Amino acid sequence: MNVAERIIDSVFESDEVFRKTLSRAIKEDLGLTALDFAEKANIPSSTLYKILSGKREPNVKTLRQIIKTVKAIEGLEKGEFIAVIAARPVLDNMSETKKKICGNLCTIREYSATSMEEAIIAAVRAEREGAVALVCAPIVSPTVEKILKIPVATIMPKNSLIEAIELVAKKIN
Incomplete structure (x- = not known):
């Protein structure tokens, strides 16, 4: 299962599982800091930090942008x-x-x-x-x-x- 699929699956499990999966994906799988990922995803870093800390749930638009960015970084959108x-x-x-x-x-x-x-x-x-x-x-x-x-x-x-x-x-x- 690729990183984007793991993040999508985690959304349906629980908020805590989603936060942990997203944090691990950014740091370990993609090798980025939260700030670097936020810049690539064109998401305000404060929004991403709030999502990762559990102070905010992502809206659908933000979630789409997160998944789209993960796929792009993985090279899956282009099929590379x-x-x-x-x-x-x-x-x-x-x-x-x-x-x-x-x-x-x-x-x-x-x-x-x-x-x-x-x-x-x-x-x-x-x-x-x-x-x-x-x-x-x-x-x-x-x-x-x-x-x-x-x-x-x-x-x-x-x-x-x-x-x-x-x-x-x-x-x-």
């Missing part, structure tokens, strides 16, 4: 994200769907593929859905680089390759 194409077991080991890179919060969207054909189709679909970059396996990256207009990076396994070799070596002994 980095796509990762890999087999399901690799994707299951991914723990982050957001990562702060060069000061920007990047959304990471997973695309599962079990064949070259599925990987190529997933790459094209990811670009059409708004991916700003793509990460994929070395076996498919040369092909998708030729057909996509977005940057493509190649997954280069290190530790996982050694672990797989050790695992298979144990199976043959």
Whole structure:
């Protein structure tokens, strides 16, 4: 669940849950101070402080502005994200769907593929859905680089390759 969805869900739980969720989202998920967020949201900082302290409930207009700003910061309004194409077991080991890179919060969207054909189709679909970059396996990256207009990076396994070799070596002994 993304940050905006968590904030929306918290609105329906209670005022206290909403305040805590919004405060945590601003500080931890978005990495901003309340003042910075208020400026980005075009909300008076005093209004945001009153909401966060429980001295005021947000009106619908303010709540819309908060959600719109969170989505914009997350890159969800434009649909901007980095796509990762890999087999399901690799994707299951991914723990982050957001990562702060060069000061920007990047959304990471997973695309599962079990064949070259599925990987190529997933790459094209990811670009059409708004991916700003793509990460994929070395076996498919040369092909998708030729057909996509977005940057493509190649997954280069290190530790996982050694672990797989050790695992298979144990199976043959």
